[in-house]
Amino acid sequence: MPGVDSGLRHSLTWLVLILASLLALALAVAIGSETVQPMQILAVLRGEGEPLHRLLLLELRAPRALAAFATGGLLAVAGALMQVLLRNPLADPYVLGLSGGAAVGALAAMLSGLGTALISGSAFAGALLSTLLVFGLAHGTGSWTPTRLLLTGVVVAAGWGAVITLMLALSPAERLPGMLYWLMGDMSYARSPWPPVLTLALACLLLLPAGRVLNVLARGPMQAAALGVAVRPLEWGIYILASLLTAVAVTTAGSVGFVGLVVPHMLRLVLGNDQRIILPAAALAGGILLTLADTLARTVLAPEQLPVGVITALLGVPTFLYLLYRSRM
């Protein structure tokens, strides 16, 4: 909400979120099998430092940290968008069956013994296929409503779930761990950080001027139309954008759960309901959460690596429940 005192509060919010983002990224590159001191990180950033540290930071940890940050941001923004679209705070990026489609694509690629790049490509194709399927079916013969979209998505997701179970049941035992890790979300599948980073940056640019229209849409389609919003094109636009963001995220890291549901919700409890604030804040907070979760996943049981989705859920569930318990909703 605008205003003088809230202006100050918002500056503070951004300051905190940006500092926390930098801190999370720094932590992610510093911590691991070999801990790198802050001064050494600065040295590497200046283009100096030991060759081992340069390799560790620039080639291994930084790309993974960036990929985790961007993936978290994508999922949180997609979640915030889906929640406005369906006017349901419980919606998440996966509710419309996207991750199911991506998972079937990825598992099929793994079953056929394809390489990581092809697994990513196949996951992306699966996510888009699922989007188109829900998009087409939800239109139906009658009028289009969020309820119909939601139901179509949930049923399609259930269908994918059955296909996934079938594939897991039929697959040879030695392939199972990889498949399970993918299903829980795992940053070690991230190849290059640039697709998610660029997608997130583009999405934020696109969404910055759209914040208020989304606020209006959240008040219901009739009210939005009465306030001059072209509701149908806006709804399809949000759906397609949120699907693309999710597809890129799932392609990068498998189906990481919980970020898209929890981050926008936590932010709303703290920052209010203005999408102009929530969307960029979700990009940062989602990034922070997933970066920290991935750092934990790499280090908690080192040298074993946990799937990051386990950590996001284990961190997210209690935090979320606590905030919900404390809130006056």
Place this chain on the structure above:
Amino acid sequence: MVLETCDLVVDVPGRADGRALNLHIAPGQVWGVLGPNGAGKTTLLHTLAGLRPPRGGTVLLDKAPLPRWRRRALAQQLAVIFQERQDGFPATVMETVLIGRHPFLSPWQMESAADLALAEAALSQLDLLPLRDRLVNTLSGGERQRVAVALALTQTPAVWLADEPTNHLDLHHQVAVMTLLHQQARDGRAVVMCLHDLNLAARWCDHLLLLYPDGEACWGPTDDMLVPGALEKLYDQRLAVGEVDGVRVFVAR
């Protein structure tokens, strides 16, 4: 700004065309739309707002058919108070009311101090200032109804289309909202509202439109329309008529 209809037939599913409406709603007038449940009052209101295409005829605002208006320009002139609202998604009272400024702001613009002042004034007029930071979905039905009126007030429309604006309101706030709408008309705006309460219509409306379930309709100045026989036929209900403070009062027998 004059709102007119030219041979308008409202698209109520499964009903014959009935009588085409030729209304002339001028600034300063308060129109009441009366009719039993399912007579098409809400559908008419949505059609007048351009939210629903008519089966036949046209709606004209300022002599231009609604489809020729740009949505945003239309929203700057015309506000709708809906009967059923979808305020399940969280937002505070102030955030909700500020939404009324949306048609006047470009995508990059934040609400100005003037917009904020308009919203504050609307909240104050509807006794909502103490609730400004409450979430709308935690309010009572009557409070939500006042939020909806405040939203429309913040939109500063030339034409008000209100679907049962006194829904859920206690007696005091019924009078407050009707006074507000009446004052809006005196300030040169046009007001159209669907009502169920004949007594509110008798006291506050200067024109009435009676909608019958079969699509028949008649309209005119309130004094000509509030004929007990016609009203009994409209609602299929016998009425007793009295007079209090020079205003006719209707009670169901």
